[in-house]
Amino acid sequence: MGNPRAIRIFGDLIKSHNPNFIFLSETLVGKDIEGIAEKFGYASSFTVDKVGRSGGLAILWKRSVSCNAVDSSLNHIDGHVMESSGPSWRLTCYYGYLEAAPDKKGPHPHPQHLMNGFRMAIEDCGLTELDLVGGDFTWEKSKGSLSWVRERLDRAFANSEWWQKFPLYKLTVTHTISSDHDPIILEPVCVNHSRKQF
Template structure:
């Protein structure tokens, strides 16, 4: 079971829905937490209805700020809402494929000290009300130590102490991470660059015993100044299977496709041989002609991930410039991908 948490900084962004589709395609989350959606009510529901989830809990926005969504697939988990506020969603999770039953909290910590203190108290109170395995996913808006920050002011020791006290009261441990060290950046030039690790998963001992192999990964950051964070309760290596040949109707709209058919037919003397040749050549043509868009998108994301890892240890002006260039390239490729899907939908 996978859980993805992402502070999207606005669900009305042009590429928000396509990026969520990508997260679903590559990481298959059962639960998706989206923070700072900055949209609520019927407009939020309209967007959620276009996403591949059939369960949802939404919090109210704070003016044009805030907004917290918890989305899930009900064929995999049963989600019971326990409590909800503008900055917190507390639920009980029953995993349908097993007998496991645990508590899941999605929390967005306000940058304002007064509201943050209320949140710490709320979490401490929640801890006193149950003895379930418990995991918290959140944007804490607070580094725990100096190692969690690069640039800007030093970590406020009094604020981080209150944070640590809350975690101790809740018997929480940091689940760690792999990937780029920092989850948020102000995306400024290197002299003014600030990076922080503020998006985290915490769990109590009972939850850790329930999922001893659980793994957290910081995914590539794009479309927001926060990166998505992936929690895999039972990490598995994905196996790529050979797909059977499938004819795509949108091929017929491309002027170069008849040449593919002609080559396969003219170079074969038997129907079965011609059919096999066509399937092979059509797949190669599709991969080179259309598939390069998807391959290029994945290549750019892989480069972005390497750049963001490097920026966590040795930031430089050249790396900042390279990240910005790659983000622009990614936007261009996403626009091309959108045009391709539009072509497919018109033909099909």
């Protein structure tokens, strides 16, 4: 988000999908994200500042909803979401590695011990992964070369209470030609058939 090209791409995605919530990782900007949020019509935001020349997390949301940040770290933001026309629910956005061999093609597989703790946390919280359509990977590097790497860096999980509130959903990877990272779009449909998107 630190250059005009990235901001232009970001704006195009917003125009195409008009999400209520946006989670950004590796923003590489600090509090400047608040100005970017306002520019694209997002009334509020919560940020975790970058450290040095890397990192940075942010959640943006529209005026029609509210999100109260409960906890955060360099790797996550945990928030309580309240909507005027729907149920309240919990949104936790996490930035870090998940699975290993099945979700990566290319050299240098992730060490198994890095994933074990997170996998155990997923099981302990009773979370189930949402199916992704549109492709198997969300990030790539060095396409067309011998060192071409593709990974599934982005996922969505939900517990049984979320499934009851949003029994229908669509999780899609959206491909971009100008970035090595493809965003994912989650469209949960509430039991009263109101569609929310982030």
